[in-house]
């Protein structure tokens with residue numbers, strides 16, 4: 338019997354897997370530089386955290402959670418997103434009593450029972466950042482700028498930013514009612530009519546053409562914002578412009594999680610087909626209270642690592658080999674292996690990326706392995722070299738070869754390592 342990765346999952350394998358690491362690093366670096374501390378929470382939580390936090394009527398909670406009963410009889414769920422866990426941890430550790438905002442970033446695996454397709458998986462990876470406990474438009478703008486800087490640092494040029502405001506608990510109810518009035522007059526199937534009653538904003542996000550066609554005259558949230566929300570949104574937009582970040586206003590952007598208030602945004606890439614969102618986020622001023630905490634106005638985002646690698650591929654950015662080896666050692670015979678092994682260890686301790694041929698293959702096989710490794714140099718050691726106390730350093734691109742005394746190899750390679 339053989340096994341395969343479960344449907345909707347896949348393995349990151351070398352050399353491509355290096356890009357997943359590169360992306361995780363690049364997307365988190367701007368937040369780390371901006372004072373966000375690292376948080377790591379469990380991969381599973383009490384099921385009620387997500388049903389209450391993410392929202393009972395969302396797709397995530399109604400049909401996408403991996404929920405199981407523990408041996409102790411507790412209902413647990415593999416995390417479908419990161420924000421609810423972060424808020425839970427902040428409340429549990431009482432951080433809201435200290436200096437605000439609390440800035441945190443994280444990275445890890447998330448699980449949703451999705452209809453698997455290109456760019457949409459049941460196990461995927463995100464980098465997230467959250468700023469909790471402060472209602473300041475500069476914080477919303479900061480997070481958006483940090484995400485855009487992360488994408489830009491990877492060389493991505495095609496990331497677009499969609500921006501909206503969903504209002505607050507003062508103005509959203511009236512908008513919700515106006516939207517419901519409009520939607521009740523449309524020709525919709527039963528499931529969608531039910532959604533109009535429970536979560537009408539989500540209907541705006543319906544992708545089916547027959548529904549979309551009827552939504553053209555729908556009331557827009559931006560026309561129903563209260564004065565405070567309007568001013569807040571204007572401030573966010575002004576700060577983005579001042580920081581040189583272009584955005585597109587999208588009054589229909591609602592996003593799939595119930596906890597959003599005011600600022601919402603999404604990062605899109607047009608090279609990805611249907612699953613074009615490479616990241617998204619927004620403000621969630623009510624989430625803490627929803628899960629039993631004090632008022633803790635907050636804002637955050639989650640960026641998809643897998644889709645960001647796909648976006649880089651679409652822009653032709655995966656060509657250069659990431660983190661290539663500096664050298665590949667080729668011992669010719671057993672005595673040579675014994676001599677070259679400590680040299681390889683020494684080179685690695687000196688910070689050089691070095692591999693060697695294993696398995697006692699002949700010269701031809703070992704040189705092929707050296708070529709395939711992508712290393713810049715082969716370090717070849719034969720009996721005559723042992724006698725001479727030197728190693729042949731062969732430039733694999735040009736074929737040039739020089740004998741370098743064993744005691745000088747570290748210095749020699751370090752000199753070339755620029």
Ligand code: AMP
Pocket residue numbers: 418449451456457458459460461462463593614615616617618639640641642643644645
């Ligand atoms: P969300 O938590 O739904 O706002 O997702 C944030 C980002 O995570 C999205 O923009 C995607 O890039 C990524 N993402 C969400 N769900 C999936 C999935 N099922 N497969 C791959 N990436 C995903």
